[in-house]
Amino acid sequence: MCLPFISPSLSPALTTIEGLIERAIEGLKQDQPFRRETHPDVAEKIEEFICKLKRLKDVDSAFTFILDDPSGNSFVENPHAPQRDEALVVTHYRRTAQQAALLGIEAEESKEDLTDSVDDLRNEVLQFGTNCPECNAPASTNMKLVQIPHFKEVIIMATNCDACGHRTNEVKSGGAIEPLGTKITLHVTDPSDMTRDILKSETCRVEIPELEFELGMGALGGKFTTLEGLLKDIQTLVEKNPFTLGDSSTSDRAEKLCAFGRKLQQVVDGQLRIHFVLDDPAGNSYLQNVYAPEEDPEMRVEHYERQFEQNEELGLNDMKTEGYEADGTSQR
Structure with a gap:
């Protein structure tokens, strides 16, 4: 005889199989007086089923007891543990969408x-x-x-x-941060180079050796633009420099910055050739190769090992994600 108990109406309990059967009997008996008055046929069938449950308690014949728990939190004791119980079968299965909905979780x-x-x-x-x-x-x-x-x-x-x-x-x-830093050098020789796409991350430095210019890490933030757009952003940054404005500015300093702005405009107009350098220790910056997947004769990409100071700026020196158990320190 197979006796499946799949009713979520039974509250959680730590009990025995006999205890579960007894709880089922008590639950069925509760409304029997009312059923005998209103639905005598149903009450008679339930009484027959109660008698069958009582015979199961005495194990008059073999029967199968099934616990089906979509949450996976139910347990039946194996009296032969750690050996295998030949009478016990445990099966794991994937929940259906309906079972997941009943449990209040999303289906996998x-x-x-x-x-x-x-x-x-x-x-x-x-x-x-x-x-x-x-x-x-x-x-x-x-x-x-x-x-x-x-x-x-x-x-x-x-x-x-x-x-x-x-x-x-x-x-x-x-x-994530790449294992190696990246340095990209572009020799700007043609006005069409101004249309190249550029991804400048927050950790990237920009250099223009011919203009003795260097833009530090974090300046202008991260940008996805063209070479022309980035040069214009640099030009705007120079024009809004507080040292060129107000009472603290000097004529020599202001003139130097204005001269730099004019040279930068010549680069944008294609009148001045330069080397444009993106140096990103995190390896997350990009300059479009218009010849891809072939090599660009005007662009050089170098990968290098970061120095201690660069790892310090990126916060990597104090970051340990592997082998930290060997330090002998416990984290709580």
Whole structure:
């Protein structure tokens, strides 16, 4: 005889099989007086079933007892442990969507569902509320995951303020810090080089040796733009330099900065050839190779081991993700 107990109406309990059968008998007996008056046929059938349950307690014949728990939190004792119990079979299975819904959890997603979710994220523009960095008025920031060809995925965030018209864009790397730093050198020889795409991460330094110019790590933040757009951002940064304005400025310093701005404009107009250098210790910056997948004769990409000072700036020297158990320190 097979006796399946699959009723979630029985409350959790630490008991025996006999105890569970007794609880089932008591539960069926509760409404029997009412059933005999209203539904005598049903009451008679339930009484017959109660008699069968009572015979099971005496084990008059062999029967099968089944515990089916979608949560996986039920247990039947194996009296022969750690040896195998020949009378006990434990089967693990994946929950159905209906069982997951009854438990109040989401059903496990298949690999196809996960792939579809990632594709939807790439095609979707997410939006969240923020404040304008210029006038502090409420604004919206759009965020999108973008795959850069021959590189990696990045997250682009753009804010447009309707109140003052201020616009910003910021780029976050979609991946981790690379094992090696990257130094990209482009010899700008043609005005068409101004249209090359550039991903400048927050950890990247920019150098123009011919102009004796260096832009430090963190300046201008992360940007995904063109070479022309980045040079214009640098030009704007120079023009808004506080040393060229106000009472603290000197004529010599102001003249030098203005001269630099004019040379930078000559580069943008294609009148001056330079070497443009992106040096990113984190390896998360990118400069478009217009000859890809072939090598670009005007561009050189070097990978190098980071120095201690560079790892210190990136916060890697104090970061340990492997073998920390060997230090003899316990983390609580």
